[in-house]
Amino acid sequence: MSLVAFLGAIETGLIYGLVALGVFLSFRVLDFPDLTVDGSFPLGGAVAAVLITHGWPPLAATSMAVCAGAMAGSVTALLNVRLRILHLLASILTMIALYSVNLRIMGRPNISLLMDPTVFSWVEQPGWPARAWMIPSVLLGVVIGALVLVNLFLASRAGLAMRATGANPRMARAQGIATGAVIVGGMALSNALVALAGALFAQSQGGSDISMGVGCIVIGLASVILGEAVMSTRTMILATLACILGAVLYRLAVALALNSDALGLQAQDLNLITAVLVAVALVLPGWKASVVRRLTRRGAPANGRPAP
Template structure:
């Protein structure tokens, strides 16, 4: 694997680390299996690309992507909480609807933003390679978001959200509005995924309506790999493990695709993903049996 491919894998891993943080929030904290992310990721990319092409400031476009993702999460959580629809079904319905919404937002299947100003543009041309600039900028954003999320989850509001996911009945007995907590948590989760989509569009120079296919699997893989490598109960450590898991997952996929001995091609990406997730799920159990 070349250094260029390695840096590209790390950069993509950091972008999808935001997806991993969002998936951790919905799956682990709230115990709310949410497939909306497959739609909110391309929604964030579509909103950002459309606004940037329309002349809107890139930072405002990125914020709009976060809010758009949060609104997608609101629809899923509201349908589930207010009408009692199973969370998986509610998220699938939203995900399907978002495909049409994304087409409406862009007006076509994809939008190129090569040559447009992005949040990275001011950092180019200062003596660093473009690849290094993108990597450092995305790393700074991920660290800031992860730190903010850690502070939130250890605050009183965050503890109420965690209590809702751990035992909703007990949380309600303590006066926690569990429905509101679920809606807020799923909104935040999809907002982070929408932010990841915005960064993806700006670092890769395009937004595509199919960019979200398999996003939930990537997010789950990152969370599982991170939890396997760095088992912990401390929130800051768990969030750091999700980020690390996302980067390692991307490096592993790139290494598998780059290894000539395996004979894998770019079209085998989903196969490599499935095998890596399966290994992350099975190896801890095998390790426990061996050392039991």
């Protein structure tokens, strides 16, 4: 794998780390299967791209994209909480609606940002070598900031209420927690992170496309599962860190597969690679547990006597 491909995989992996963090909040913390991600990711890119092309500062455009993502997540939660629509179906309805919303926002299937300023413009001036290292460094700073803020929130009173709602909503209601409001807030935060990732992705790739969110939920889930398989998740800090690590490892695995001459894979094989990686990520925890059990049995004393 070339240096360009490696740094590109790190860059994309860090962006999808924000997606994995949002998916972790909805699936793991809130226990809310949310497919809105496939719509809120391109929503963030669409809002940021349109506002930038209309003269907005990139930071302000990115902030508005985050707000748009939060609104999308809130709509999904309200469909579930207020209208009593099944959470999975509510997220599918929002995802389908967001496709038309994104087209309406952009006015066309894609928008180019190659000639417009972005949040990365200040690191693109020195030339290729600086840009190749600086953009992943900037994204690393953004991801670390998001990681710290999410963990501070989860350790706060509101965050503990959200964790309690996901673990046992009936008990949470018995303790006086407004579970409906907690779900709305949690889904807003989850999709705000995903929309932030979409806005950063559009600016790093030089444009926004209506189809750039296809399979985003699969990537997010694969990143969460892969991260949980390769490192301990005993604490919330480690669990959120595992999401970021899983996303980076996922993109590195994809880049390695596409750049391997022995495998002979091409860009059109991306969905096949994704399916294989997701399958491996799903099976890996079971294999890991099986190996641990076998090692434990071999080391266990037989008939009360220490093993030789």
